[in-house]
Amino acid sequence: MNIHYLPDFETMSRKGFELVKNEIDRKPNLLFCVASGGSPSGLYSQLVAEKAKNPSFCNQLRVIKLDEWGGLEEGSTFTSELDVQTKFVQPMGISSDRYWTIDPFTADPEGDCRQMEGVIQREGPLDICILGIGVNGHIALNEPGEVLKLEFHVCQLAESTLNNGMIKSLKQPPTFGMTMGVGNILQSKKILIFIAGSGKKEAFERLLKPEVNTQFPASLLWLHPNVDVLVDERVV
Numbered sequence: 264m265n266i267h268y269l270p271d272f273e274t275m276s277r278k279g280f281e282l283v284k285n286e287i288d289r290k291p292n293l294l295f296c297v298a299s300g301g302s303p304s305g306l307y308s309q310l311v312a313e314k315a316k317n318p319s320f321c322n323q324l325r326v327i328k329l330d331e332w333g334g335l336e337e338g339s340t341f342t343s344e345l346d347v348q349t350k351f352v353q354p355m356g357i358s359s360d361r362y363w364t365i366d367p368f369t370a371d372p373e374g375d376c377r378q379m380e381g382v383i384q385r386e387g388p389l390d391i392c393i394l395g396i397g398v399n400g401h402i403a404l405n406e407p408g409e410v411l412k413l414e415f416h417v418c419q420l421a422e423s424t425l426n427n428g429m430i431k432s433l434k435q436p437p438t439f440g441m442t443m444g445v446g447n448i449l450q451s452k453k454i455l456i457f458i459a460g461s462g463k464k465e466a467f468e469r470l471l472k473p474e475v476n477t478q479f480p481a482s483l484l485w486l487h488p489n490v491d492v493l494v495d496e497r498v499v
């Protein structure tokens with residue numbers, strides 16, 4: 264695990280941008296897994312800024328969404344889809360033939376997860392997987408538990424996730440998640456995990472322990488040979 268301590272959010276995002284751009288320069292059509300949430304949002308802004316300077320940047324990039332909330336009220340704006348569309352997919356001009364996603368309002372979550380798994384089998388493995396970390400150590404929506412699933416699946420959400428951040432203020436909070444499994448993530452050629460925002464100190468300290476425990480899913484990243492941890496030092 265390469266741990267990068269960066270003095271602030273901007274510098275952390277810049278470092279992430281440099282690592283990602285290096286890979287895109289080497290392989291312009293790489294498969295990029297996009298996460299929602301606050302921690303990687305500065306990376307997306309930097310990529311969008313680069314695109315404004317260089318319109319052909321990322322014009323072959325293939326993109327897949329990491330996860331999604333389920334059980335929200337129809338029309339809810341608390342979706343990963345809206346988040347990644349606004350911050351990344353639309354401003355980067357990623358056309359629909361280069362973007363694979365799961366619908367937050369799907370009537371068939373299990374079927375759609377199977378379909379996403381099929382996409383990963385066909386288009387994958389991921390070249391770059393972008394992650395944040397949950398306060399409970401979740402990666403994507405793989406929550407702490409005895410068993411972690413390998414493939415894209417419908418998942419239960421932990422109380423600690425439902426009691427965190429904006430979710431707890433929702434009139435109709437999500438009742439389940441749809442997420443890449445830890446197998447999908449660990450098969451990615453490169454993983455970047457961004458650690459920023461309030462409440463992440465404990466999770467970061469636990470991540471530093473070189474041991475693996477399914478009750479702390481991010482610890483599985485120790486099994487991967489190419490992980491960059493980008494931490495905004497102000498959280499630690």
Ligand SMILES: O=C(O)[C@H](O)[C@@H](O)[C@H](O)[C@H](O)COP(=O)(O)O
Nearest residue numbers: 298299300301302395396397403
């Ligand atoms: O939102 C997602 O796509 C991920 O499912 C989730 O694992 C997220 O990365 C963490 O919960 C951290 O979220 P923040 O970056 O918003 O703190």
